[in-house]
Amino acid sequence: MRAFLKYREIWLLAAIVVLIGLISTRFPAFADPGNLRQVFNDTSILMILALGQMVVILTRSIDLSMASNLCFTGMVVAMLNAAHPAIPIPLLIVIALAVGLVLGAINGLLVWRLNIPSIVVTLGTLTIYRGATFVLSGGAWVNADKMSPEFIGFQRAAFIGIPVLSWIAILVIALFFVLMTRTALGRSIYAIGVNPTASVYAGIDVGRTKFIVFCISGMIGGLSGYLWISRYVIASVEVANGYELNIIAACVIGGISIAGGIGSVGGAVLGALFLGIISNALPVINISPFWQMAISGSAIILAVVLNARGERQQGRIILRKVEAGT
């Protein structure tokens, strides 16, 4: 039991249950299964994005370009759909994944081959990808009336009582769970975050693994691009502006250490859900939505204060520079 309580996910889950309890004292219908399913669906995209960001953060890197990638890829699929409504949705999703992969691979190559810190690379591509969206669209919007009904309806279709969007989120969560706990790549990702130098000696190609990690976050950004655009049915340059920090916030609340090596799929999902519940609950309990930003800011600070106690450095780094020689 004590070992069980050491998992921070349990504490986060408890915090979420308490939060839902508090909200339902003021608005009882909030805790209805139907409403909670709605909250899950609303948070799906953030959960997917947080998982993509998680694998990057675990390797001591960061991807600030995810929201811009989302914006660009979303514009690509929206324009494709507007021009060729005949393209089936599954193919569009594959295209979104491919475009996202290319953008992620650019980040990954710069980090891997040129050894530029990821925060610098993605700070640059953050503005480049969003600017490229403008160049691509000429500043025009793609509105709902230009999108085909299938494009908009795909994620809303119910399958066994749950919208497809939620199913996609569940599928992505399952895939990441398998990746992180059942594959060699998942172990390498953790190993690099815990100790890059030791990973090199253990035969892990640190640079290549980081490249793969950025490819994963790129594909997630691309997938979310389609999901976001078809959910909010407008594609513009302003889509998800500044959202990269929400994604990182979800990860931080989920207990993923920005120093790398610590974090889990469950944590990322719960961190995103925590933010999702807050944003869904504020309107129904009559708190101005303008409070949301300050509340999530406080939640981030509180989460990092609580998490910091659990991740005091246990080992000492003796050799530092070897990791650069990939």
Place this chain on the structure above:
Amino acid sequence: MTDIPAPRHIPDRLDKPLRSAIFSWEALLVVVAVAIFAINSFASPYFLDPYSLSDLTFNFTEKGLIAFAMALLIISGEIDLSVAAIIALASTMMGMAVQAGAGTPVLVAIGIVVGLGCGAFNGLLVTRLGLPSIVVTIGTMSLFRGIAFIILGDQAYKGYPSNFAFFGQGYVWWVVSFELVLFLIAAVVYWFLLHRTSFGRRVFAIGNNPVAAQFSGVRVGRTKFILFCLTGLMSGIASVLITSRLGSTRPSIAQGYELEVITMVVLGGVSILGGAGSILGVVLAAFIMGLVTFGLGLLNVPGIVMSIFIGLLLIIVIALPIVWRRLRGGR
């Protein structure tokens, strides 16, 4: 046998032959700046007008002021993503004071004190609780701007006193704006602080190896705390300038400035990993970013496309020396 070992000569500072000066980061930035300046002068006939050039400076002075303090902070191995949010909160507080009938000196004092207070809050969280600054300041970024949103909602504060407009719109002499003078003074002050004082040496020492610095008697926590306060202070000053220039306050004021400031610092040759950098580089980077955005603006290039150039500039300027070394090193 005269086997006496030669007395070791430890130079006060490393010799800097001309060669290393030519291949320095600052030299590269000067070349880039001159090139952009030349291209601009050819591309638009309006560029070389003194009044145009004066307008140009408004593009970087406010962000540049923050970039100096941010440079020191990044050299020490920390970062502050909340600077733009501090601007918003300080501006909101000034707006509230205006509604209460405060005069210009009080407004300026409020802007600076709020900035300093926010910086101290960041500094306390990072140094006292030992938290990673990137996460702390993502949190305080939401918190500070969130408070501005709670106070203002979708409203705006207006009605600043007319003599308050001087800070953001006034000229000291001919086309030399107050903002530019402040920027240049700050550049000299920060250059002196970083490159000519023991405080500056401590900042470098902490950035290179915080543990060794601690064992050498540097008070790492206190130094970092001071740096966070300085960054907050500069954000407060920038808030006064921006509020004065715009003459109004919205909670979305200065949105996205934090990334531009960091871009400026990194472009200026400050290592994002800490331990290296110079104020001269940051000054040059500020000029370059101002030149690029203003030159493209004269050519009617939309702001969002300019950001592509800034992003490309950032990556290319960082990547160039690395590629160059690879090619010469034959790796």
